Amino acid sequence: MSHVLITGGAGFIGSHLTQRLLLAGHRVRVLDNLDPYYEVGMKRANVAAAAATGGKLFEFVVGDIREAATCQHAVHDCDVVVHLAALAGVRASIQDPCRYIDVNVTGTQTLLSQIKDPRTVVVFGSSSSVYGGNRKVPFAESDAVDQPVSPYAASKKAGELLCYTWHHLHGxxxxxxxxxxxxxxxxxxxxxxxxxxxxxxxxxxIPFFGDGTSRRDxxxxDDIxxxxxxxMHGKRPFAIYNLGGxxxxxxxELVGHLERALGRAAKRHRLxxxxxxxxxxxxDVSLAERELGYRCTTPLRVGIDTFCAWYLTEKRAGRVP
Ligand SMILES: NC(=O)c1ccc[n+]([C@@H]2O[C@H](COP(=O)([O-])OP(=O)(O)OC[C@H]3O[C@@H](n4cnc5c(N)ncnc54)[C@H](O)[C@@H]3O)[C@@H](O)[C@H]2O)c1
Known part of the structure; x- marks a missing residue:
């Protein structure tokens, strides 16, 4: 049994990871400040679900990764730190770059600085946005990532650099x-x-940016x-991996999938x-496949159906905006 700290564990990805670890019998501590970037009620519901699943295996610390004392308390006794806490909106980062750098960069360093046990494994949630406007596809970890096109992307690249330096200094x-x-x-x-x-x-x-040909992976x-x-059990001392579909x-095509799953036509507002x-x-996920055994197992069509079924249930219950 591991004891895992998940920063940002009240959020979207973190709450899924929390549930999985608890169901596998691990102890999980979540550190999250319930940032009001989106509905705090959704985050509270995620924490409540984790508490119901985990019982005594689950602990929730409300706090900020920019506070050293909070981080010191949160990391103690943990074998693994999965660092997902961040401000995550690309467009919002353009409006408020200083706040993004404060949370995503200063917060990351503050957290790392409080990890004193050299055996503690760190997993950092970075982003495909570090590839910026690269035209060579698919994106590989060895590609240059020196031209991020938003403060958010730059903050994630900075987070990777801080992780490397901290690993280099502390092992x-x-x-x-x-x-x-x-x-x-x-x-x-x-x-x-x-x-x-x-x-x-x-x-x-729906705001339909560009001519509809922009493409996403x-x-x-669950694949993430x-x-x-x-x-968490990787073999390399320091590594960067793509996790994509x-x-x-x-x-x-994406809007087409949503129209099919929701049974309604979209009205596109071209912008x-x-x-x-x-x-x-x-x-390019070949490195993660080779070294982590990573496989993307959920086709978009299936995943969109699952998302829409969840969305419609939550919407009827008034639990999503
Ligand atoms: N969702 C994606 O498509 C995606 C893609 C690439 C990278 N990521 C990264 O994955 C991570 C999780 O993303 P998500 O989509 O689950 O976002 P999310 O906003 O749902 O989760 C992030 C959590 O961090 C918390 N948080 C924010 N500032 C904090 C602070 N100062 N102290 C403590 N907690 C704080 C928020 O309250 C939130 O619960 C982020 O680091 C994000 O940058 C997400």
Whole structure:
């Protein structure tokens, strides 16, 4: 049995990971400040579900990763720290870059600085956004990532660099995982899939940026948590891995999947491309496959059906906006 700290564990990905670890019999401590970037009620519900699953195996610490004393308390006794706490919106980061750097960069360093046991394994939640506007696809971990196009992307690249330096100085094993657009039940309400589902259901126009040909690599959340679990037991002292679906879907195709699953037609409101958006994300996952045994097992069609079933249930119950 491991004792795992999950920062950001009240959020979308963190809450799925928490449930999986608890069901496997591990002890989990979540550190999360319940940031109001989106509905805090959703985060409280995630924590309540974890408490119901985990009982005494689960502990929730409300606190901020920028506070050293809070981090010191949170990391004690933990064998593994999965660091997912962050401000995660690309567009919001353009509006408020200083806050993003404060949480995602200073917060990451503050957390790392409080880990004193050299055996503690760290898994850092990075992002495909570090690839910026790279045109060579699929994106491989060896590609240059020196030109992020949003403060959020820059903060994730900075987080990877801080992880490397900390590993170099202290010797702890670290895996940085670049997640490619993650979706599934509990997804953040401002993310495209969730936002589109809401607007299609409400009969509202969906903001359709660009000409519909921009393409994304979508990854179902259970595949991401499988990758995180594998990285907790990785063999390399320091590594960076892509975790993606390894397939690309255009915006047009994505909306088509949602229309089918929701049984309603979308009204597309065409808008120009947004600053910070990238034309394509596409993961080369061969390194994660070789070294972590990672496999993306959920096709988009199946994952979208599961997401929409969850969304409609939550919507009827008034638990999502
Ligand atoms: N969802 C995706 O598609 C995606 C893609 C790439 C990378 N990521 C990364 O994965 C991680 C989780 O993303 P998510 O989609 O679950 O987001 P999320 O917003 O649902 O979860 C992040 C959690 O961090 C918490 N948090 C924010 N600031 C904090 C602070 N100062 N102290 C403590 N907790 C704080 C929030 O309250 C939230 O519960 C993030 O690091 C994000 O950058 C997500």
């Amino acid at each position: 702890n094993p670290v895996a940085c995982l670049r997640f490619f657009t993650v979706y599934g039940p509990r997804q953040r309400p401002e993310m495209a899939i969730h936002q589109f589902a809401r607007r299609i259901t409400d009969g509202l126009e 979508y990854t179902y959340v 948590t499988s990758g995180i679990l594998a990285a 390894s397939a690309v879907t255009s915006l047009d 120009p491309d947004q600053p910070g958006d990238v034309p394509i994300t596409y993961a």
